Amino acid sequence: MSAREPRNVVSAIWRIESAKLIAMLARMIKSVDLAEEIAQEVFIDALTRWETSGVPDNPGGWLMTAAKHRAVDVLRHARRAERKHDQLAQEVETTLAADFDEALDDVVGDDLLRLVFVACHPVLSQEGRVALTLRLLGGLTTDEVARAFLVPESTIAQRITRAKRTLAEKNVPFELPRPEDLAARLESVLEVIYLVFNEGYLATTGDDWMRPALCEDALRLGRILAELVSESEVHGLLSLMEIQASRARARVSPDGEAVLLPDQDRTLWDPLLVRRGLDGLARADAFVRERPGPYFLQAAIAACHARAKSAADTDWARIAALYDALLQVAPSPVVELNRAVALGMAFGPEVGLAVADPLTNDPALRDYPFLPSVRADFLAKLGRFADAKTEVERAAALTKNARERTLLLERAASYAQSDEERGSTNSPPS
């Protein structure tokens, strides 16, 4: 029963308790780095004890108490070493006494939230934020983070060390953001979580299982955050991830090929995650203040697909309107192209083409195969098969994915055939 070996029990408990423990310690001793070190010492100590005495009934409580004692020791030591720290130590003793009485959920929640904001602090590089978040909040080991991101363990260890050093050098306080900074700081947190999710979601089959597991890690972080923060975008991101994750089994064919949304077998979508995603969207909706944010809108778009029983049932007019709104809050040529697709599906290929055509002058989309592919589709629907063929061949030349290239060239061949058939029935005017 390997699951019950003390080592595995301790690593499971680490996963469950470490973030809370590190967060509490970081508040007490005002250093994330030292907090993690103490937490690890406490766990190593626990492992040694439990190997002989067995795991106690309430390991979480045991660890919290042990960690507090250890922190007090560290602080007393610091006080002896340097009298100047008297006041700090005094402060800590006072809060400590209070802490022992009230292991309140609010206190734990606030500490955790501080840790979230510090781990995703904008002074850190994006890589640093991701590594620190997975390690401190996700309870992953450095090795697990490294395997998930396909980089050597030493690279992740360095990123974590560097991130912690930056936090110390920049004197980043272990505090919640000021209200005026909240939106920007939250954006940084959501970006980190979504990046982790996509790293797992875009992983291909045959990869180490750690990569797809990143989706679960991101969902877990998103769910934890949604319990701590009543902001529309937090629930919006969680909803978006739940709905995307619901398609995990449908988006890869049995032979490992990607299956695009319109071609997916919707019976393979996970109804539990769809329902959770739709519920989350409703919560996100309830928290919208001035105007909906980009995660909420993307979730709303994903929800339109999730609600459609078949690809043909999709409410494209609503999706186009949501892309309109998304363009207002997060303008980008890719969003505009998606809006063109939705408009084309809702109101006909001329409408879609009229929106897509100007994008051919956008340098950002110059090498983007989806643009000529979309235009080819509209052109073919308008009966302009020769133009459609040229466009889809352009897309095939641009894509770096062999499987996608094959599919695009198959489309080119079918457009060529349609063009020929039309040529033979309708002779061009002489």
Added chain:
Amino acid sequence: MRYMVLIGHDEKGGNNMTKEEHGALFAAYKKYQDELRKAGVLLGGDPLQPSSGGARITLADGKRKVVDGPFSESKEIIGGYFLIEAKSKAEALEWAARCPAANLDSWSYVEVREIQVLPS
């Protein structure tokens, strides 16, 4: 990975409980559920109505047989479940061990089962 934390109990086990004890048990379940949710591992869960309101359906010799509850012959009745997402069996066991049903001495227990993912 998803795990089902099944709560089994002897339906008569709570008969001798006082109102206060019932209240405390209810509060303990609420606290447990909150803990699962705040940790981001809870996917779903519900208590079940007593088996007296349920029924069992079997097919014997080609004939359907419907037997109404309660299933008094059994001391192990499923009384509810939590569906959780955990990184490992060890983590699922750790969560399950914190369930009130695993801490009520003889008349209840939890069973942990991993959800099987069928190939698509």
